[in-house]
Amino acid sequence: MTLSMAADRAANPERRFYQSMIAAIIAAVALGFARSFLLRPLFPTVHAPTEMYFYVHGVVFTLWFVMLFTQASLVRAGNVALHRRLGVVAYGLVPLMLVLGAIGGAIAAHRPGGFIDIPVPPLEFLVVPYAGLFVFALFTGSALALRKRPQAHKRLMLIGTLAIAEAGIARWPFEPYISTPPLAMWTTAALVIPIAIWDLYSRRNIHPATALGAVALLAEGPVRDMISHTAPWLTFAKWAAGLAA
Secondary structure (H helix, E strand, O other): OHHHHHHHHHHHHHHHHHHHHHHHHHHHHHHHHHHHHHOHHHOOOOOOOOOOHHHHHHHHHHHHHHHHHHHHHHHHOOOHHHHHHHOOHHHHHHHHHHHHHHHHHHHHHHOOOOOOOOOOOHHHHOHHHHHHHHHHHHHHHHHHHOOOOHHHHHHHHHHHHHHHHHHHHOOOOOOOOOOOOHHHHHHHHHOHHHHHHHHHHHHOOOOHHHHHHHHHHHHHHHHHHHHOOOHHHHHHHHHHHHOOO
């Protein structure tokens, strides 16, 4: 009993850390989408998608963040059994998010004005949401596959969520994020730093999942920018956008 209580006390700081990180990511995303989605009636002049589809998309993605925070809260409360049972929902939610995200990107790219308030040609910009979805799928899929290895599982799940958080950070309503779009990508990648600091504090080394996440988030922006102008990508993007016709 004494050893169990000592183990719980040792685990509590880590559980608080991950719950706090998820809360911070949710706050960052909510700040970005407050005017165009979460608090839309209070900001009628802000540009937002007119298609009802994106409200369905928003609700499903919001469910992901709610589930993630709930899962972290269950672990912090010591209710690991319910955490594992609820985790089954992710096996359906992740594929649904990928499908909805891919369709949403195609709809926006096919829209006459392209992506709202984005001056980049829509077929080129389509690489941004699709790259985020790819990293999200890669890391959350790996997290689900490694669910019996909690140290890797929670880091992969957190980093996968960071990949889709850029969409919210890019919509922060203040300078310099309004006039400097790449800043959102670098801010998103920088959110790996607290995880790395926690690794060094708690483990005295960087966990491989954290290292891979840092590489993926840092490389995503330059790689997607590099391929966005290529003929193969533009051919694919035109085909994908055409499906939304």
